[in-house]
Amino acid sequence: EPEVTQTPSHQVTQMGQEVILRCVPISNHLYFYWYRQILGQKVEFLVSFYNNEISEKSEIFDDQFSVERPDGSNFTLKIRSTKLEDSAMYFCASKREGTTGELFFGEGSRLTVL
Amino acid sequence: KQEVTQIPAALSVPEGENLVLNCSFTDSAIYNLQWFRQDPGKGLTSLLLIQSSQREQTSGRLNASLDKSSGRSTLYIAASQPGDSATYLCAVMDSSYKLIFGSGTRLLVRP
Numbered sequence: 012e013p014e015v016t017q018t019p020s021h022q023v024t025q026m027g028q029e030v031i032l033r034c035v036p037i038s039n040h041l042y043f044y045w046y047r048q049i050l051g052q053k054v055e056f057l058v059s060f061y062n063n064e065i066s067e068k069s070e071i072f073d074d075q076f077s078v079e080r081p082d083g084s085n086f087t088l089k090i091r092s093t094k095l096e097d098s099a100m101y102f103c104a105s106k107r108e109g110t111t112g113e114l115f116f117g118e119g120s121r122l123t124v125l
Numbered sequence: 126k127q128e129v130t131q132i133p134a135a136l137s138v139p140e141g142e143n144l145v146l147n148c149s150f151t152d153s154a155i156y157n158l159q160w161f162r163q164d165p166g167k168g169l170t171s172l173l174l175i176q177s178s179q180r181e182q183t184s185g186r187l188n189a190s191l192d193k194s195s196g197r198s199t200l201y202i203a204a205s206q207p208g209d210s211a212t213y214l215c216a217v218m219d220s221s222y223k224l225i226f227g228s229g230t231r232l233l234v235r236p
Contacts, residue, residue: 042222046224053226053228054169054214054216056223056224059221061222106222111157113159116161116168116169118168121166
């Protein structure tokens with residue numbers, strides 16, 4: 012069964028360092044998302060991506076964040092200069108259709124900023 | 126702004142009980158609603174998807190209903206088992222095709 016895969020599963024980094032989280036969405040999907048979940052809190056929307064551009068971004072998704080789909084298969088989230096409060100589980104998701112499609116989530120990448 | 130609320134926040138039941146988890150949302154203009162299961166420290170497993178035109182969906186011992194006009198959904202779990210212990214998340218798809226999540230209900234099924 013096709014699935015969304017994310018790497019790394021866990022990354023530990025020092026404050027101020029750049030981090031890139033990688034995702035391979037399901038191959039025929041058209042909509043891509045990043046969400047995050049701080050420990051003990053809600054799953055929060057970060058950004059959606061469709062037709063090679065950002066569709067929507069939340070208030071959390073400031074200038075320190077960026078997304079790319081560099082090669083038609085990978086979908087990356089970059090955090091330029093990590094802060095302690097960026098420590099969270101980051102989930103990638105993808106969806107095939109617009110209004111009726113089900114979102115499929117990856118297993119997540121746990122980011123720990125020291 | 127869409128808000129999703131789940132009640133109760135936590136639930137502990139003996140094995141074998143039938144139980145109902147509740148989800149409410151403030152804006153009825155949704156495309157669909159998904160229920161997820163999340164085990165501690167793990168990802169999100171999709172359980173059921175209900176389109177906005179549907180009233181319910183069933184999968185095994187799980188049944189989810191949707192009343193869009195009143196902004197409510199319920200997840201019914203029949204004959205609960207210890208393996209059902211997890212956090213259950215409700216999420217609605219808004220007009221811009223993103224999911225908005227509730228805080229979840231943490232379920233413990235005692236043997």
